[in-house]
Amino acid sequence: MSDITKQTLTDLVKNIKEKKLSSEEITKDFILRSEKSNKLNSYITNDFNNALLKAKKFDQKPNFNLKLPGIPIAVKDLFCTKDVKTTAGSKILNNFVPTYESTVTQNIWNEGGILLGKLNCDEFAMGSSNETSFFGNVQNPIDKNLVPGGSSGGSASAVCAQLTPITIGTDTGGSIRQPASFTGIVGLKPTYGSCSRYGIVAFASSLDQAGPMAQNVKDCALLQEIITSHDVKDSTSIDFKRALYSKELNKNIKGKKIGIPKEYRVDGMPKEIEELWEKGIEYVKDCGAEVINISLPHTSYALPTYYIVAPAEASSNLARYDGVKYGFRAKGENLIDMYEKTRSEGFGAEVQRRIMIGTYVLSSGYYDAYYLKAQKVRKLIKNDFDEAYKKVDAILTPSTPSSAFKIGEKKDDPVSMYLNDIFTVPVNLAGLPGISIPAGHDSKGYPLGLQIIGKAFDEQNILNIAYAMEDKINFKNNINDWWIK
Amino acid sequence: MDKVSNNKLDYLITRKDNQYEIIIGLEVHAQVTSESKLFSSSPTKFGAEPNTQVSLVDAAFPGMLPVINEFCIKQAIKTGIGLRAKINKRSVFDRKNYFYADLPQGYQISQFKDPIVGEGKVILDMPNGQKEVGIERLHLEQDAGKSIHDLDPQNTFVDLNRSGVALMEIVSKPDLRSPDEVSVYIKKLRSIMRYLGTCDGNMQEGSLRADVNVSVRIKGSKNLGTRCEIKNVNSIKFMQMAIDYEANRQVDLIEEGKSIDQETRLFDTKKNETRSMRSKEDAHDYRYFPDPDLLPLEVSDEFINEIKKDIPELPDDKKKRFIDKFELSAYEATILVSDIDIAKYFEEVVAKMGKNKDIKLAVNWITSELFAVLNSKNLEISQSPVSAKNFAILINLIKNGTISGKIAKTVFELMIEGDKDPQKIVEEKGLKQQSDPKALEALIDKIINDNREKAVEYKQGKVKLFGFFVGQAMKASGGKANPQLINELLKKKL
Numbered sequence: 005m006s007d008i009t010k011q012t013l014t015d016l017v018k019n020i021k022e023k024k025l026s027s028e029e030i031t032k033d034f035i036l037r038s039e040k041s042n043k044l045n046s047y048i049t050n051d052f053n054n055a056l057l058k059a060k061k062f063d064q065k066p067n068f069n070l071k072l073p074g075i076p077i078a079v080k081d082l083f084c085t086k087d088v089k090t091t092a093g094s095k096i097l098n099n100f101v102p103t104y105e106s107t108v109t110q111n112i113w114n115e116g117g118i119l120l121g122k123l124n125c126d127e128f129a130m131g132s133s134n135e136t137s138f139f140g141n142v143q144n145p146i147d148k149n150l151v152p153g154g155s156s157g158g159s160a161s162a163v164c165a166q167l168t169p170i171t172i173g174t175d176t177g178g179s180i181r182q183p184a185s186f187t188g189i190v191g192l193k194p195t196y197g198s199c200s201r202y203g204i205v206a207f208a209s210s211l212d213q214a215g216p217m218a219q220n221v222k223d224c225a226l227l228q229e230i231i232t233s234h235d236v237k238d239s240t241s242i243d244f245k246r247a248l249y250s251k252e253l254n255k256n257i258k259g260k261k262i263g264i265p266k267e268y269r270v271d272g273m274p275k276e277i278e279e280l281w282e283k284g285i286e287y288v289k290d291c292g293a294e295v296i297n298i299s300l301p302h303t304s305y306a307l308p309t310y311y312i313v314a315p316a317e318a319s320s321n322l323a324r325y326d327g328v329k330y331g332f333r334a335k336g337e338n339l340i341d342m343y344e345k346t347r348s349e350g351f352g353a354e355v356q357r358r359i360m361i362g363t364y365v366l367s368s369g370y371y372d373a374y375y376l377k378a379q380k381v382r383k384l385i386k387n388d389f390d391e392a393y394k395k396v397d398a399i400l401t402p403s404t405p406s407s408a409f410k411i412g413e414k415k416d417d418p419v420s421m422y423l424n425d426i427f428t429v430p431v432n433l434a435g436l437p438g439i440s441i442p443a444g445h446d447s448k449g450y451p452l453g454l455q456i457i458g459k460a461f462d463e464q465n466i467l468n469i470a471y472a473m474e475d476k477i478n479f480k481n482n483i484n485d486w487w488i489k
Numbered sequence: 490m491d492k493v494s495n496n497k498l499d500y501l502i503t504r505k506d507n508q509y510e511i512i513i514g515l516e517v518h519a520q521v522t523s524e525s526k527l528f529s530s531s532p533t534k535f536g537a538e539p540n541t542q543v544s545l546v547d548a549a550f551p552g553m554l555p556v557i558n559e560f561c562i563k564q565a566i567k568t569g570i571g572l573r574a575k576i577n578k579r580s581v582f583d584r585k586n587y588f589y590a591d592l593p594q595g596y597q598i599s600q601f602k603d604p605i606v607g608e609g610k611v612i613l614d615m616p617n618g619q620k621e622v623g624i625e626r627l628h629l630e631q632d633a634g635k636s637i638h639d640l641d642p643q644n645t646f647v648d649l650n651r652s653g654v655a656l657m658e659i660v661s662k663p664d665l666r667s668p669d670e671v672s673v674y675i676k677k678l679r680s681i682m683r684y685l686g687t688c689d690g691n692m693q694e695g696s697l698r699a700d701v702n703v704s705v706r707i708k709g710s711k712n713l714g715t716r717c718e719i720k721n722v723n724s725i726k727f728m729q730m731a732i733d734y735e736a737n738r739q740v741d742l743i744e745e746g747k748s749i750d751q752e753t754r755l756f757d758t759k760k761n762e763t764r765s766m767r768s769k770e771d772a773h774d775y776r777y778f779p780d781p782d783l784l785p786l787e788v789s790d791e792f793i794n795e796i797k798k799d800i801p802e803l804p805d806d807k808k809k810r811f812i813d814k815f816e817l818s819a820y821e822a823t824i825l826v827s828d829i830d831i832a833k834y835f836e837e838v839v840a841k842m843g844k845n846k847d848i849k850l851a852v853n854w855i856t857s858e859l860f861a862v863l864n865s866k867n868l869e870i871s872q873s874p875v876s877a878k879n880f881a882i883l884i885n886l887i888k889n890g891t892i893s894g895k896i897a898k899t900v901f902e903l904m905i906e907g908d909k910d911p912q913k914i915v916e917e918k919g920l921k922q923q924s925d926p927k928a929l930e931a932l933i934d935k936i937i938n939d940n941r942e943k944a945v946e947y948k949q950g951k952v953k954l955f956g957f958f959v960g961q962a963m964k965a966s967g968g969k970a971n972p973q974l975i976n977e978l979l980k981k982k983l
Contacts, residue, residue, distance in 0.1 A: 084552045097551065104545060106552060203552040209781035238554050239783050317781050320584050323595020324549040328647070339590055339645070366586070366776035375778060 008033040009166040013075065013223035016169055020066075020073050027066070027074025027118065031059035034076050034120060038167040043487040044143045046162040048081045049089045050121035058118045070116030071230055078168040080159045081122035082129055083109045083214070084203040088119065092205040093127040093137040093155075096325045096332045096350030106203025107238070108172060108214045108231045115230050120168055124158030127352045128322065129179055129207040131155050132424040133414065136354040141411050144187055145483055146450055150408045153183030153424075159217050160187040164481060170218045170227050174204060176211045177310050178404075178428025181440035184217055185403035185453025188442040188481040190224045190470070191217045193428075195460045196435035197242030200235030206321040208314040209240070211432045221441065221471040226250035228463060247464045255472040258292035262469070263396035267303035268427060270405060276446045277402045284400055284443055284454045287476040288469065296396050300388040305381045306430040311422060312365050312378035313433070318355075319362025325350065357418065386434040393459050398466055401427050403440040403453035427455060437463045441470045442479040449482055500667030501708060502740045508708040509743075511736045512716075513671055513701065514663035517678060518656050519688040520632070520696040521564045527631050527655035528555030528598065535694045539648035547653040549593035554782050557582075561655040562786065564687040565605050565629050566796050568657055571681045571803055572624050574609025576793050580628075582783045585775040591634035591647050599658075601777040604628035605786065611661075611681070612805055613673045614823045622674055623662030632656050651695075657688065663702065663713065668729035675699070675725050676827065680804050684829045698723045703735045705743070714739070715749040719756050719763055731756035735763045807832055815839065815848045824856055830871045831855075834880075841881030847888040854884060858901055874905045883911040893972055896920050924971040926978070929962075932970070933978050936961045947983055955979065 008030055011019070019025040035052045055076050062074035084090045084102035091097045105113070113119070126136040134142040134157025142157040144150035145165035152161040156173025160183030163171050173180040175193035184191025192215045199214040206212060216227035229250050234243040264285060269278070285295055327333035327346030334349050336342025351359070365374035392399065405426055414421045431438040436457055443454040454473070458466035502509040526533060529546035546553045569576050583601040584594075606627035613620045634652035638645050659678065665671050679690035679697060690697050704716035719735060722728045734756075739749050753772070754763040779785075802810070804826045811822040811832075825835045838851050859880070863870060875883075883901060886892050892900060892915055903914045915921055923929060936958060937944050947954040962975045 090551070092551070100551065102550070102552075104550070104552075201552070202554055205551045206782075237556060239556055240781075316778060320586050320596055320776070320778070323586060323588065324551070324593060326588060326590075326595060328590050329548055329593055330550070343588055363776065366778055368774050368776070371776075371778070 009037045009169075011169070012219050013169045013226060016075055017071070017073060020075070021068045027059040027062040027076075028056065030074070031055050031076040031118060031120070034168060037165075038078075038120065038162075040488050041165055041167055044145060044161050044165055044167075045140050046123055046142055046158045046165065046167055047078065047121045048091055048093065048124050048137075048139045048158070051088050051119050052121065055118050055120050062116065062118070067116060071226065072112060072115040072117040075117055075169060076120045077112060077117045078120040078123050078159075078162055078171055079109055079112075080125050080156050080171065080173045082125055082174050082205045083172065084205065085109055085119060085122065088122065090122065090205070091139070092129070093125045093139060094325075094351065094355070095138040096346070097205070098138065098332055100331050102203070104203060107200035107233065107235045108204065111231050111233055112172070123156075123162050123171060125173075126155035126157065126179075127355050128205065128318070129155035129174055129176055129212075130318070130354050130358055132178070132182055132421050133409070133411070134158065134183075135411065135415050136352055138352060143487060144408050145487065146187060146408065146481070147448075148486060149411045150450070151186065151411050151413075153186035153404075153408060155179040156183050156191075156217065160184055160189060160191070163187070163189045163217050163219060164483065165487070170216060170223050172214055172227070172231060173217050174207070174212055174214050175428075175432065176207045176213075176314060177432050178425040180215045180217060181403050181428050181438060181453070181455060182424055184440045185442070186408035186451065188451030188453075188479065189217055189219055190221055190439065190441050191215065192224050192228055192439045192463070192467070193431065193437060194228060194232060194463055195242075195437045196432075197240055198232045198246075198437070198461070198463070200233060200238045200241050202235055202237040208317040209321060210317060211310075211314055213432075221467060221474045222250060222253060224439070225253045225467045225471075228467070242461075244461050249464055249467055252464055253471055254468055255291070255475055257288070257469050257472045260288075260293040260398065260465075260469065261396040262288050262293045262295050263298035263392050263399040264295060265298050265300040265303065265392070265399060265401060267300050268401045270426060273402075273405050274446075276407075277405060277452065280444050280452045280454065281400075281402050284473070287473045288400060290476055291472040293469070298392045298396060298399070300385075300392060300430065302381065302384045302388050303430055306385055306433055307422060307426055309378045309381045309385065310425070310429040310433060311361065312374050313382060315358040315362035316366050316375050317362070319359045319366065322351070322355070322359060354418070382433050385430055389430075389434045389436060389457075397459070398462075398469055399457040401455045401457065403427060403455040407446045407448065407450035407452055431455075431457050436460055437466055439466050439470050441474055441477070442481070443473070443477050444479070445482075451479075451481065499708075500669065502705065502736055504740055504744045507744070509705045509736070509740045510666060510708045511732065512663045512704045512706065512713060513665035513732060514716075515661045515665065515671065515674065515702070516700040517659040517661075517675070518698045518700075519568075519659060519678070519682060519690070521561050521629075521655035521657055522687055522689055523558065523561050523564060523655055525558055525560075526653040527558055527561050527629065529653055531653065533654050537650055539646070539650060541650065543649040543652065547593065547649055549595070555598060555780070557783065557786065558655065561629060562605070562788070563796055564655075565627060565657055566788070566793060567685050567800065568659075568682060568687045569606030569609065569627055570797060570800055571685045571687070572606070572609035572611060572627065572659070574624055574627065575607035576788070577603065577605055577607055578788050578790075578793075579603065580605040580786045582629075582780045582786065583777045584780045585777055587773050587775060589633065589636070590645060591636045591649070591652065593634065593649060593652060597631050597633065598780055598783070599630035600628035603785075611674065611677055613670060613677055614819075615670065615673060620670065622664045622670075625660040625662050627657055627659045630656050630658055663704075668732045671701070671728055671732060672725045675728070677804070680827055680829070684801055684803050692724050695723060699728060701728055701731060703732055703739070704749075705736050705739045715751050717749065717751065717763070718753045720753055720766060722756055727756060727758055730761055731763055734761060738763065817848070817852060821852050821856070825852070828870065830869060834870050834873065834877050837877035838881045838884070841878050842885055845885075845888065847884060850888060851881070851884045854880070858898065862905060874908060875901070876908050879904060879908055879910055886911055886915065890922060890924060890971065891915065892920055892922050893968070895972075896922065896968055899968075920969060922971045923966050923969050924974060926974060929966075929970055929974055929978055930982075932965055933962055933975070933982055936965060937982055944983060955983070958983065
């Protein structure tokens with residue numbers, strides 16, 4: 005079968021179980037395509053040799069009861085993988101090889117998944133275009149010199165270009181949903197506490213969540229079902245009853261109440277986005293759902309709040325990269341000099357910017373005015389959602405205020421870059437689940453996404469809505485393999 | 490029980506016409522007795538090979554997360570109860586951010602605004618009565634690792650064994666007024682924690698250290714002076730020396746018309762002086778904020794009540810009971826309860842002495858003979874070479890007249906070697922006291938006969954010679970004669 009890499013996860017699993025395909029065949033094809041796709045720069049590290057060995061091993065003694073039987077999967081390079089270099093897209097971890105495995109990736113391997121390699125991302129997941137990676141830009145397979153979004157840019161690019169059937173990313177302010185939207189794939193940010201943060205290089209602890217990225221909603225549901233788990237190694241992991249999302253997935257959303265928040269109609273939003281949203285509203289209506297106008301009054305404060313809370317936590321989380329214990333170390337005259345050189349040479353500009361912002365907002369004399377106030381606003385934003393969910397079951401918004409932009413276009417304008425996350429950030433601040441599904445194209449033919457925001461722990465509901473909409477939308481990515489020639 | 494007294498023995502510094510009093514507050518860092526660290530499962534044993542008790546969490550590897558050790562929480566609450574303090578049902582772990590090579594995370598997890606334990610108090614037994622010292626708070630925090638600067642001329646070595654070990658920081662109110670009070674306070678804190686089993690109090694191993702805040706003011710003044718903080722002093726003696734030096738330094742500055750800078754100082758144990766470490770301007774901005782990796786810690790009433798059930802009788806209550814039940818003096822009781830193992834030993838001796846016991850005698854023997862032996866051998870009472878059982882037998886042998894107090898000392902010395910049964914020693918060595926009046930009478934007759942001239946002198950009024958005759962009689966009996974009987978008989982015969 006020459007179309008192996010075009011298959012959805014669901015098909016691949018089916019074909020393996022029916023012994024129409026072997027793990028080795030599948031793995032080989034994804035490796036081959038990945039090797040031909042160097043131009044995309046989706047990978048930071050490949051583990052192809054080991055992947056093939058593992059695939060052969062699987063085929064010798066296949067276990068078809070597993071949910072990912074011998075399926076090769078590349079993952080974002082923010083997940084620590086035992087004995088495989090993990091860089092977080094940073095020079096400071098350029099040589100770091102963990103001796104341990106993140107809980108989320110372990111859950112995947114436990115179900116038969118095979119590591120293909122580590123995917124590019126913005127440095128420490130700080131960025132919306134994958135341009136802050138120490139390992140260079142990632143190309144969006146949709147078009148040349150187009151950003152794939154970020155921070156899970158390598159992940160989005162790899163799924164879109166079919167270098168891996170599915171992948172996982174992390175989402176602190178939109179890092180799964182925005183690149184999913186830019187590349188025409190499905191990306192879910194689960195409820196905070198759904199997926200363990202153990203073994204994931206931390207950016208902002210109170211916001212970070214791992215989540216699945218896939219070609220379609222069903223694959224996404226299956227992967228979410230696999231990666232979510234209560235983990236005692238993460239004190240913020242929540243012990244709730246986790247549904248078998250893929251099994252319980254259904255398109256019947258009749259009578260569901262879908263909220264449309266008026267505050268998401270921001271000034272200067274392209275008409276195409278407005279129209280996409282309207283189309284989305286029609287789709288859910290067609291599916292029998294009821295559309296209700298709602299208000300999330302503190303929405304406009306979400307972005308500034310996020311850009312205080314996230315850098316504050318990051319400034320502290322990144323203090324451990326000091327050249328003392330592991331990772332990059334610059335030579336210094338003394339301890340302080342070594343710290344300064346290590347951190348100024350080891351971290352890129354965006355990471356340094358956020359460390360500076362974070363350090364500033366936590367400083368004595370500024371703490372109350374910035375950090376404490378931001379925490380209070382964060383509570384208000386969460387209250388907005390709590391109020392809204394008294395009236396509706398889910399909320400429908402655009403995923404991003406624009407389609408993918410050109411590499412370099414916003415690199416020197418951090419505020420314009422930050423604005424990309426305007427629709428995704430409130431979801432992280434409130435700890436809610438949100439899914440982005442491809443819903444159309446703009447005039448340039450670039451994909452556009454819609455976001456469905458759910459109640460906490462209500463992943464099943466937004467997956468079902470996405471599943472129903474997906475059917476109506478019938479989205480197709482226009483990929484011509486331009487990077488392979 | 491003695492009353493709380495306000496007239497302490499004043500410790501004042503006098504310069505010309507001015508008398509200054511010292512105001513002292515302590516921040517004691519007590520290592521929580523626990524098998525594993527505050528946020529990881531690494532062991533905490535003292536003295537292990539460097540970097541052998543370090544988990545990925547302790548070394549702050551990427552993606553590693555802290556998980557609260559419930560046992561350490563219980564230990565802190567237990568200590569809070571021992572300090573008669575308010576237990577806060579909700580407390581928050583914060584990050585204290587600073588860079589140092591032996592601080593792998595780049596921050597210490599501590600409690601800043603919402604500590605686990607609030608206000609409490611400690612009662613000090615001072616020579617002239619009791620004094621109450623307020624406790625401001627107790628919070629939990631992680632210890633840092635250790636930087637070793639003297640192993641290599643070029644490099645500093647880092648040992649992370651201690652990194653992440655649980656500490657309780659116990660902050661007193663500025664209620665202490667003299668180096669002696671500081672000494673008694675530290676000992677009392679240590680005693681309470683040892684009773685509770687929450688800190689072994691071993692200062693040599695660094696399980697107990699303190700930052701000492703010192704200021705001075707004209708006696709009677711209501712205002713507090715500018716304070717200096719002396720960091721990380723690890724023995725009571727050094728604390729006292731540091732306070733004494735620092736208070737005098739501050740008084741001298743005031744007398745010279747100079748002002749005191751609020752600063753952090755170090756005590757140089759070799760030079761016996763404090764010196765400036767950093768001024769207020771150079772003080773770190775620790776950028777405290779709630780650790781987002783840990784949710785606020787909430788404990789229920791049930792949880793606290795379960796812990797309360799495990800609280801043993803504490804020194805103050807034990808002291809009261811000893812006074813009431815055993816009719817001890819406050820002084821004796823204070824000594825016996827000062828250490829839980831001493832109190833245990835004492836109570837075991839009392840129990841083994843049976844019905845016809847002489848508690849007073851036992852107390853005297855414990856505080857003099859036994860303590861002397863322990864001191865000379867540098868042993869804790871838990872390592873006593875004489876068991877409580879054999880000690881009780883010895884006291885009973887004295888009490889029932891089998892041996893004299895003097896012989897008892899000889900027996901005691903023999904007991905030390907291998908915890909021998911005193912009864913057996915007395916039998917084997919024939920040390921039983923001679924209490925047969927007839928035999929002693931014959932012995933005394935012989936002595937008087939042999940020393941006729943002295944007997945005459947005695948009768949003529951040289952009463953001092955009585956002692957000579959007692960000595961001769963004891964000597965002749967090989968020390969075994971019952972001294973009381975000898976006295977009686979001599980008085981009769983002379």
